[in-house]
Amino acid sequence: MNVRTLIRSGLLAIGLVIWIASAGLAAGDEDCLTCHGDKDLKSARGQSMFLDSDKFQASVHGQAEIACTDCHADLRKVKDFPHAEKLKPVDCSACHDQEAALIKSSVHMQPHRTENPIVVTCADCHGTHDIRKRDDTESSVFSINIPETCDRCHLERVKIKNGGAFILQYQQSAHYKALQKAGLSLSANCVTCHGGHDVKAAGDPLSRVSRKSIIKTCCRCHVGIEKDYLEGVHGKDFVRGVKDVPVCNDCHSEHGIISPTDISSRVYATKVAAVCSRCHDDESLGRQYGFLTSRLKTYSASYHGTASKFGETRVANCASCHGFHDIRTSSDPKSPINAANLAATCGQCHPGAGVNFAKGKIHVVSAKTENQGSHVAKIIYIIIIGGLISVFLLFIAADLFHRIRTRWTKA
Ligand code: HEC
Ligand code: HEC
Ligand code: HEC
Ligand code: HEC
Ligand code: HEC
Ligand code: HEC
Ligand code: HEC
Ligand code: HEC
Ligand code: HEC
Ligand code: HEC
Ligand code: HEC
Known part of the structure; x- marks a missing residue:
């Protein structure tokens, strides 16, 4: 080993030390947790600021080693703590732009038509620090858990037409029972019929439950029935665009479908x-x-x-x-x-x-x-009813005559 290489590797080592040290200056998860690992930490408004580190580690983001500051991006360069009281909301679309684009075109992001506007965020359906993969049974969007996730708003908070009545109908349905009681994750939930990110208003032609699409939506699972239906007189006319022939929900209803x-x-x-x-x-x-x-x-x-x-x-x-x-x-x-x-x-x-x-x-x-x-029939009814009325009148007249006569004889 000559002097040159010795100097070069020496410089490299020093560089490495400096790099590690400077990286250490930016806040790591541990820094955040020195305060946020405290169960009693509360904001000025009294909201808990505690973060359960074990839960976060088990989440899909913890597993993927996403750092606190990858989501809470405005703290990325902050070195002085405590930090500002108010932080920018997390922008999930920084890493999930496709999902965000779909949401943007959905009914959930459209100007609300109801009196009490509700802003729907990613976290409303997915959570924040406990997000899991969609096929994880503990995920809020795992098929069996989906109704509960949508019901958070649709049972009471969202006021449309008949309120949450349709949720109660769904809870009586063969689909819900198969999902909840039999644990059949393949059964129909809100998302298999409406979509998850691209949910449209029921009346929107692009909705999966629109007249145009409902056959495809139901028959994703009821495959054999699609063939039968399309061979029948109603189905053949449906394909031709006839609006008056029945589709699945005309005969079976929507949410309350049962055997x-x-x-x-x-x-x-x-x-x-x-x-x-x-x-x-x-x-x-x-x-x-x-x-x-x-x-x-x-x-x-x-x-x-x-x-x-x-x-x-x-x-x-x-x-x-x-x-x-x-x-x-x-x-x-x-x-x-x-x-x-x-x-x-x-x-x-x-x-x-x-x-x-x-x-x-x-x-x-x-x-x-x-x-x-x-x-x-009408003639017969008239004869019968006419006859009945005459008999009644006669009876009353006879009764009256009898009463008057007995009173006179007494007097
Ligand atoms: C010195 C303690 C401390 C450290 C270190 C700290 N925080 Fe905080 N953080 C707080 C306190 C206290 C609040 C509550 C502020 C308030 O009164 O609303 C808070 C609030 C927050 C909020 C909520 C902000 C809002 O707008 O409601 C987020 C998010 C947050 N911290 C993330 C982090 C992250 C990420 C880190 C690491 C980079 C971190 N904090 C480091 C003490 C700390
Ligand atoms: C996948 C993105 C993501 C990661 C990673 C993340 N957070 Fe958050 N955090 C959120 C979201 C979303 C909220 C809800 C408020 C908002 O939208 O800004 C939030 C809210 C908070 C709050 C306010 C209290 C609460 O629970 O609502 C604190 C404190 C906080 N985060 C700390 C942390 C700390 C500490 C870490 C790292 C251990 C971390 N966060 C990692 C997404 C994330
Ligand atoms: C109305 C509820 C709802 C909202 C709001 C929502 N999601 Fe989802 N998300 C779902 C459901 C349900 C699934 C599972 C889809 C399925 O099983 O077909 C899902 C799946 C995902 C997946 C897994 C991959 C995929 O596309 O299937 C990612 C990533 C995701 N969402 C990110 C986001 C982000 C980022 C936002 C905000 C921009 C968001 N979601 C808003 C309900 C929602
Ligand atoms: C810094 C980038 C980043 C940010 C910001 C981020 N995520 Fe993720 N997200 C990831 C990565 C990486 C994965 C893991 C992908 C994998 O393992 O396949 C992931 C996975 C997910 C999944 C599971 C996908 C599946 O396969 O089922 C969901 C749901 C999700 N993120 C939602 C969110 C939501 C909601 C937010 C905002 C609160 C958010 N993410 C913010 C990077 C990010
Ligand atoms: C088997 C398929 C199916 C399932 C499962 C399903 N829906 Fe629907 N949903 C429909 C159909 C079909 C319509 C009516 C479309 C129309 O009016 O033309 C509808 C209408 C709606 C409407 C519009 C309001 C109304 O009464 O017209 C909302 C909101 C809705 N569904 C939410 C949900 C939620 C939340 C769940 C889960 C708890 C769910 N749906 C489960 C098929 C389904
Ligand atoms: C954070 C609350 C929230 C959550 C969670 C939520 N929604 Fe919604 N949803 C709304 C709001 C608000 C509207 C718009 C109501 C309006 O103004 O017309 C809406 C509208 C809808 C509509 C259109 C209703 C119509 O008029 O035809 C459907 C369908 C729907 N949501 C399905 C779902 C499904 C499926 C899920 C679960 C994956 C879900 N929602 C989760 C708040 C929510
Ligand atoms: C006992 C068997 C039977 C029952 C029950 C029955 N139908 Fe029919 N239907 C027939 C027969 C056979 C024909 C053809 C000859 C005729 O018109 O009498 C027919 C003809 C028809 C036609 C004309 C079809 C064509 O191609 O000419 C319609 C529409 C129809 N029925 C509807 C109904 C409706 C709606 C009901 C229930 C309210 C019903 N049917 C109950 C046996 C039945
Ligand atoms: C939503 C309305 C609707 C419902 C519900 C409906 N049909 Fe039809 N049906 C039609 C229309 C419209 C046609 C005419 C289509 C054509 O032949 O061009 C038709 C055609 C028929 C025909 C052929 C008639 C002919 O003269 O060729 C028969 C048979 C029939 N329907 C029986 C039934 C039976 C049985 C039921 C119940 C199980 C039923 N339909 C429910 C609308 C309906
Ligand atoms: C014209 C009315 C009508 C339409 C349209 C219709 N169904 Fe049916 N469906 C029935 C009747 C009636 C029965 C019950 C027959 C019996 O007594 O077994 C039935 C039975 C069923 C069953 C129970 C299994 C079986 O075969 O007995 C399923 C599942 C079903 N329908 C799904 C669908 C789907 C999916 C669609 C749309 C592609 C659809 N139906 C369209 C009238 C209809
Ligand atoms: C994601 C798959 C899926 C979708 C989408 C779906 N179904 Fe089903 N459906 C099922 C399963 C699984 C069952 C079986 C439940 C059981 O056997 O208890 C079922 C049961 C039924 C039954 C009762 C059958 C019986 O004999 O008990 C009817 C009727 C029915 N579905 C009609 C529909 C209609 C109409 C639609 C569209 C609006 C639809 N389904 C959408 C999976 C689905
Ligand atoms: C789904 C079963 C069913 C079908 C299909 C059916 N019937 Fe019936 N029918 C019955 C029953 C049950 C009775 C009650 C008396 C009995 O048990 O014989 C009955 C009674 C009758 C009666 C009056 C009582 C008698 O025995 O004289 C006549 C007439 C009749 N059916 C004709 C028909 C004709 C014609 C067809 C075919 C176009 C037909 N039925 C198809 C079940 C059916």
């Missing part, structure tokens, strides 16, 4: 007729799309319809004969109500039903007979 076997379900056997008839008994829709209305009337007049009204679930409802997701017109050879398939359709419940059994008209329509029928 069709549950009596409160909108598509429980005895309630299906009401769901279909909302459109199929609508005269103006019938005219527009050229279908016959009076489906509910004719169904209600049938044995099936009458028994269904009394709560009988084994009788046929609209869906038993027409199907529900892949409903087809009668001319479609695959339709259960196509003449060729009708015997088999009735045969599901009427064993041995042959072609003749299935022949009878199901929806006995024809506006004329309907009107004639109601006309006859």
Whole structure:
């Protein structure tokens, strides 16, 4: 080793020492914790200024060795403590610009339409020093924990239309129960239906729950149903942009979706007729799309319809004969109500039903007979009611006559 190299390595060593020393002058986490590690440290306004170092170390940022001053950036060059009382809010977008950009375009960053404006920050959903990866079961945005995170505001604080009623409906749903009770992390939570950062107002065409997107949103999980739906008459017209055909939430509701076997379900056997008839008994829709209305009337007049009204679930409802997701017109050879398939359709419940059994008209329509029928009924009602009133009047007159006579005979 010659003198030159000796001097050079000596200089290097001195440089290194100076560098380390100067780095040491900037505040490290330990410096912060000399004060903020104190459980009793409070701000002038009495808010706790304690930072749980173990919790922070376990967080995703602690794990990634992000320093206090990486987030509290205005203290980065400060060497004199105590520091200023008021610090700038943390700017998460310094490292997460993509997420911040999505949030900016979301309903959460739009001027509020409600009386009590609430500013939504990253920390409202993620926390501050205890942030974890989204697939960590302790993260506030882990699928099972998401409803609780959104509910912090949406249960009471945010005032929209009917307040937090929809949250309570969601808590009764098959989705919530699967998530919370069965721990099925794949079930639908607020974010699978609305998105996390790019949440849009329900009425926004870009929302995942808009009419245009709801089929895709639900069928991300209910994959088999998408195929059925798109093959049916409603789905085919949906693709063509027809606005009056039903999409998933028209029949199933939004937040309170439950099993069709549950009596409160909108598509429980005895309630299906009401769901279909909302459109199929609508005269103006019938005219527009050229279908016959009076489906509910004719169904209600049938044995099936009458028994269904009394709560009988084994009788046929609209869906038993027409199907529900892949409903087809009668001319479609695959339709259960196509003449060729009708015997088999009735045969599901009427064993041995042959072609003749299935022949009878199901929806006995024809506006004329309907009107004639109601006309006859009206006449009968008038005769009966008229008769009843006459009998009553006669009875009262006889009673009066009797009373007057007995009083006179006494007097
Ligand atoms: C000498 C003690 C001390 C040290 C060292 C210290 N702080 Fe503080 N810090 C305080 C006190 C006291 C407050 C409360 C100020 C007040 O009255 O509101 C505070 C408040 C804060 C606040 C809240 C500010 C606000 O606007 O509400 C943050 C954030 C903070 N400190 C971060 C840090 C960081 C990061 C470090 C290390 C670089 C650090 N502090 C070092 C004593 C200290
Ligand atoms: C991932 C970013 C991040 C890191 C790293 C971080 N903080 Fe914070 N801290 C925040 C946010 C966000 C707030 C909420 C106030 C705000 O938005 O400025 C906050 C608030 C605080 C407060 C005010 C009291 C409170 O809890 O609201 C103190 C004190 C504080 N931080 C100290 C620290 C110290 C000390 C460290 C290092 C051990 C640290 N922070 C590391 C993001 C961070
Ligand atoms: C309305 C609640 C909400 C707000 C506000 C929010 N996030 Fe998120 N964030 C989420 C949810 C929920 C997830 C998980 C997404 C998922 O599981 O699909 C997430 C995931 C993330 C992830 C993980 C990677 C990813 O994109 O999935 C990062 C990083 C993140 N958020 C950063 C931020 C930052 C930075 C901000 C502020 C600019 C922010 N978040 C604001 C709810 C929110
Ligand atoms: C100095 C840069 C920096 C700042 C500032 C910062 N983060 Fe991070 N953040 C990171 C790094 C690095 C990771 C770890 C990435 C990894 O391990 O994949 C991370 C991870 C995350 C994750 C977990 C992502 C996942 O995969 O699920 C979330 C959520 C997150 N940050 C939110 C925030 C929020 C909210 C703030 C503001 C309070 C913030 N970050 C501020 C650097 C930063
Ligand atoms: C299964 C999918 C699904 C789930 C899960 C879900 N939503 Fe919704 N949400 C919808 C649909 C569909 C709409 C109605 C869209 C419309 O009105 O056209 C809606 C509407 C909303 C609205 C607008 C207010 C209203 O009543 O019209 C808010 C706010 C909302 N949801 C928040 C949430 C929150 C918070 C959660 C979690 C607790 C959640 N949603 C869970 C599908 C869902
Ligand atoms: C910090 C409080 C807060 C949190 C947490 C929060 N939100 Fe919001 N949310 C709001 C506010 C405020 C609005 C805007 C209400 C208004 O002015 O119309 C809103 C609006 C919405 C809307 C649009 C409502 C409409 O009118 O159609 C949806 C959907 C929504 N939030 C879903 C979510 C979801 C999903 C989560 C959880 C990932 C969540 N929010 C977490 C405060 C919050
Ligand atoms: C025209 C009304 C209607 C539409 C539109 C509709 N459904 Fe259904 N759905 C029903 C009926 C009726 C049942 C119950 C059938 C029964 O009794 O088994 C049902 C049953 C279900 C079931 C329970 C499983 C099963 O097959 O019995 C799921 C899951 C379901 N629907 C999801 C969806 C999704 C996702 C969409 C949107 C792509 C959708 N539905 C659109 C009427 C509808
Ligand atoms: C993230 C995945 C996911 C999304 C998105 C989703 N679901 Fe589900 N859904 C499930 C799971 C998982 C279950 C099973 C719950 C169970 O079996 O208890 C379920 C159950 C149901 C049921 C009850 C089925 C039965 O027989 O009990 C109906 C109906 C239903 N979903 C309709 C919908 C509709 C309509 C949408 C869109 C508005 C939707 N789902 C969005 C995952 C999802
Ligand atoms: C939101 C309104 C709506 C609901 C709910 C609805 N439909 Fe429809 N349906 C339509 C419209 C509109 C058409 C006409 C589309 C076309 O054929 O161009 C149609 C077409 C049909 C057709 C074909 C009619 C024909 O003459 O070709 C049948 C069958 C049918 N629906 C049965 C049902 C059944 C069964 C239900 C309940 C399970 C139901 N629909 C629920 C709106 C609805
Ligand atoms: C017992 C089986 C059965 C039940 C229950 C039933 N239908 Fe039908 N439906 C049929 C048959 C068979 C046809 C075709 C022949 C006819 O019009 O009678 C038909 C025809 C229709 C058509 C015209 C379809 C076309 O392509 O011509 C519509 C729309 C319809 N039904 C709706 C309904 C609605 C809505 C309900 C419930 C309120 C219902 N149906 C209940 C068997 C049934
Ligand atoms: C979902 C099951 C189901 C389907 C499908 C069904 N029925 Fe029925 N139907 C019943 C039940 C249950 C009764 C009550 C009496 C009984 O048990 O036979 C009944 C009763 C009847 C009755 C009156 C009582 C009688 O036995 O004479 C007629 C008529 C009838 N059905 C015709 C039909 C025709 C035609 C079809 C096919 C287009 C059909 N049903 C499809 C379940 C069904």
